[in-house]
Amino acid sequence: MLETRKVHSHVVAEELEEEIIAGIIPAGSRLDETSIAERFGISRTPVREALHILCGRSLAERVPYKGVLVVQISAERIDQMFEAMAEMEATCGRLSSQRMTMSERAELERLHQQMNALAEAGDHGGYDTANAAFHELLFQGSHNSDLAAIAQALRVKLAPFRKYQLKDTGRLKRSCIEHQQIVDAILDQDGRAAETALRRHLVSAAQEVLIRRQIQDSATSKPTFSPA
Amino acid sequence: MLETRKVHSHVVAEELEEEIIAGIIPAGSRLDETSIAERFGISRTPVREALHILCGRSLAERVPYKGVLVVQISAERIDQMFEAMAEMEATCGRLSSQRMTMSERAELERLHQQMNALAEAGDHGGYDTANAAFHELLFQGSHNSDLAAIAQALRVKLAPFRKYQLKDTGRLKRSCIEHQQIVDAILDQDGRAAETALRRHLVSAAQEVLIRRQIQDSATSKPTFSPA
């Protein structure tokens, strides 16, 4: 995580990534090199680099002589992504329960307790940040950089859809209860329990997001983005 | 899988990828834009695009104002990749056992029988090709495109190391026996058995490759590539 901010292409890539994740740039839309270049006040060259970076992160796809398209993700696909995420987290959790160092376990519990407090306070922003750290620690705890990287990449890809999550205290409380089971399983070195707890945790999160999306979709009655 | 061969950057990216996978370009070495451009008789621009593609596939890393380095993959890292592969295949296998359509199951068994014949004939090339199809079918059978894509990508990344596999009939026979258990479990819709069989199958394959590598490494006594 070196600071490489001075490089235009990275700045543009991060900015665009955030906008895609935030939904400001809708899925399926085309990323026009010229207009992006004009918007950032730079030439097309660094923009092209940025677009390549996005493609590398599977947030967009490049079609030769046609352009770069923000990946189109159907509701069914989101469902699949959550399932994949659940499986990855379950696997990482099982391995973590067996392999985490004492300091990692301590950090996990510390984070969990901090999140309990944040949930109690109703601090959604703080909670979500801590939550990201919680799950990343879980990935790292597997002590398998490939699994961790895959899980993290999936989490990023799912980020755009998490924003549909409810902003009520109930969600945080439920999340905390589920996290408790996860933490317990890991501290007890019970791989199977960790796996089960994580799978349930992700399934419930997915359900929430998917249901939320259905509500929003039917409300705005979005006519399935104009093809091309 | 559209043909995009006419684009220089893709041609260069594929060529470089093959050379990295084949070990012609050693891990840790720097990919100089100018020399690569000269070698292919093109300008630096498409070379840069190619290098971005390689970075996107995690085959290289870019350091601003310093260059692109071919990722260093240690023996420990290979071990981790095999473990990740095992977990992915186990997961896909479990899902496949529950979700495969009748035609998919039929195709799986057909492939397996064909591979038995190839193993009997000692046709390593044919066997490895069929084997790739076998495992890809397993991924597809999970009916989760994300899991399938992740598993497939991992398989590609591991490809460089499979070439160390022994070329004896014993390996094919052992593989067939293990495949038999996988096929049985899936046809019986026994998720747990499929998971277990696949994990064992991958672990044994990994062991073989890793042992093989140790032999080769000690023979050539490679002095852990010069750092930067």
Added chain:
DNA sequence: TGCAGCTGCGTCGTATACAATACTCACAGC
């Protein structure tokens, strides 16, 4: 002798110009 700063060189990052390709739309022929 040792080191701090400078300088020159190599490489990367960016800007701009040009070539190649795909899409649009109008028009001719049926």
Added chain:
DNA sequence: GCTGTGAGTATTGTATACGACGCAGCTGCA
């Protein structure tokens, strides 16, 4: 009225030039 073909336009891919940065080696001073 419909379809196929063609030129025109817009956008991407590539080449080249130039500025920015990192590094190595040298010089000058303490």
